[in-house]
Amino acid sequence: MSSADGLNDLATVPTREALYEDHRHLLDLLRSGAAEADDAGRLPQAVLTAMRSSGILAAAVPPEYGGPGGGALLTNRLIEHVAEADPSAAIILYQHYAVSARIGERGTAEQRAHYLPRLASGEWIAASAWSESGAGADKRNIATTARRVDGGWILDGAKTFTTGAGLASFYLVLAQSSEPDGRELAYGTGGQTFYLVAADSPGLVADAGMDLVGMRASATGFVELHSCFVPDAAVLGPVGEAASIIAEVRDCGATLGAVAVGIAEAAHRLAEAHARARGLDGQQAVRFRLADLAGRVESARAIVERAGRRESDAPGLTTLRSKLVASTLAEETCLEAQRLLGSTGFLRSHPVNRLARDVRAVGLMGPTNDLCRQLLSEK
Numbered sequence: 061m062s063s064a065d066g067l068n069d070l071a072t073v074p075t076r077e078a079l080y081e082d083h084r085h086l087l088d089l090l091r092s093g094a095a096e097a098d099d100a101g102r103l104p105q106a107v108l109t110a111m112r113s114s115g116i117l118a119a120a121v122p123p124e125y126g127g128p129g130g131g132a133l134l135t136n137r138l139i140e141h142v143a144e145a146d147p148s149a150a151i152i153l154y155q156h157y158a159v160s161a162r163i164g165e166r167g168t169a170e171q172r173a174h175y176l177p178r179l180a181s182g183e184w185i186a187a188s189a190w191s192e193s194g195a196g197a198d199k200r201n202i203a204t205t206a207r208r209v210d211g212g213w214i215l216d217g218a219k220t221f222t223t224g225a226g227l228a229s230f231y232l233v234l235a236q237s238s239e240p241d242g243r244e245l246a247y248g249t250g251g252q253t254f255y256l257v258a259a260d261s262p263g264l265v266a267d268a269g270m271d272l273v274g275m276r277a278s279a280t281g282f283v284e285l286h287s288c289f290v291p292d293a294a295v296l297g298p299v300g301e302a303a304s305i306i307a308e309v310r311d312c313g314a315t316l317g318a319v320a321v322g323i324a325e326a327a328h329r330l331a332e333a334h335a336r337a338r339g340l341d342g343q344q345a346v347r348f349r350l351a352d353l354a355g356r357v358e359s360a361r362a363i364v365e366r367a368g369r370r371e372s373d374a375p376g377l378t379t380l381r382s383k384l385v386a387s388t389l390a391e392e393t394c395l396e397a398q399r400l401l402g403s404t405g406f407l408r409s410h411p412v413n414r415l416a417r418d419v420r421a422v423g424l425m426g427p428t429n430d431l432c433r434q435l436l437s438e439k
């Protein structure tokens with residue numbers, strides 16, 4: 061492997077164990093602060109500072125711009141570890157990696173030189189602003205428009221559910237830049253374009269103030285665009301082709317299923333620790349239930365690893381399945397862990413309840429589980 065290839069060669073991707081050790085400090089900090097972050101509805105400043113300086117934000121950035129050039133195998137493993145410690149931080153990281161990868165693949169030389177070194181160093185966090193109320197999970201009816209003007213574009217619209225709102229230095233915004241062209245795409249439609257919009261652009265207002273049931277520390281909120289001017293250089297990829305880019309992205313193997321695996325692992329550990337502490341692990345019925353739980357976690361991890369390795373004949377379909385299967389198994393794991401914890405788990409403050417709230421979000425996020433089923437059933 062030449063150094064320019066980065067960590068795309070499977071043999072060179074560090075093991076999950078090695079990655080855990082590399083980031084142990086950050087993971088311990090995230091884990092110890094997760095309950096407080098959930099209460100407060102935001103990550104503590106110390107955690108954000110540690111995340112920025114830990115090097116973890118660089119994973120998807122190519123070596124020539126200061127990262128290790130990791131593909132999905134590396135980023136899925138890192139996301140799993142972060143999700144086990146704090147799922148809210150994991151979805152911020154997932155969006156950051158997704159935008160880093162899109163710029164690496166689709167950016168112009170100028171865009172890559174401008175964004176990637178700052179994304180690698182942790183100076184900048186990136187977020188995706190695609191969703192809107194009324195747009196639908198499949199983003200075919202977005203109301204955010206991009207109008208061509210001299211030297212650039214004027215964006216108008218209101219995005220919802222943007223993870224990292226207010227934290228991000230810039231947003232990958234999806235906007236309708238021309239009439240839908242009638243192409244049948246299951247996610248998005250023709251005539252949509254991606255724009256890289258700086259958080260301090262005049263006319264952009266970000267607000268993390270959504271009161272969510274789960275993923276409460278993920279700064280998931282609103283991004284409003286009021287006659288927001290962006291130069292031509294802000295366009296990422298070909299004009300009008302965002303939906304085709306989204307369709308291709310799945311082939312890379314990056315999956316929110318990794319968030320689900322981390323959550324399932326955390327719930328499994330809570331159940332195991334409780335059984336041990338109460339001396340219940342001597343009982344056959346409890347041991348059987350714990351064995352089933354461990355099997356679910358391992359199955360979820362296996363399909364996420366398979367997506368990251370891109371070994372299947374249809375990597376895009378495996379990526380969709382990995383998200384669907386891992387999030388479903390993780391929801392079941394959390395429910396079963398709640399049952400195993402008995403009345404202890406019925407205390408509002410017990411961490412298993414936070415995990416159960418957080419895990420629901422994975423099924424609701426891009427693409428939603430129903431949309432995954434739709435996309436898989438169309439093939």
Ligand SMILES: Cc1cc2nc3c(=O)[nH]c(=O)nc-3n(C[C@H](O)[C@H](O)[C@H](O)COP(=O)(O)OP(=O)(O)OC[C@H]3O[C@@H](n4cnc5c(N)ncnc54)[C@H](O)[C@@H]3O)c2cc1C
Binds near residue numbers: 187
């Ligand atoms: C915690 C969290 C973080 C998020 N972060 C981001 C982010 O960073 N950036 C971003 O852009 N978005 C983000 N989202 C939004 C998310 O990606 C979804 O696209 C959006 O929430 C979909 O909205 P909806 O379920 O209300 O859509 P609706 O269209 O109202 O869907 C309602 C139900 O119908 C199903 N459905 C809708 N259309 C179809 C279809 N064509 N085929 C099959 N089933 C369908 C859906 O799966 C859902 O179950 C986030 C959401 C959550 C919960």
